[in-house]
Amino acid sequence: MLQTESIPCPFCGQTFELEIDLSAGTQTFVTDCEVCCRPMEVRVTCELGQISDLTVSGAG
Secondary structure, X not given: OEEEEEEEOOOOOOEEEEEXXXXXXXXXXXXXXXXXXXXXXXXXXXXXXXXXXEEEEEOO
């Protein structure tokens, strides 16, 4: 099950959409900002088919 979340880039501040797999439980991955292309680390905790925690920080 996928859910779309709006996340802000920690570098340029622009917000963009990111699909989160709710069935994956706790996950950490790196993705690039769609605007400034800098890498950011996304940490997501999913419980009972919902996002219980989502943090975005600069990778590296």
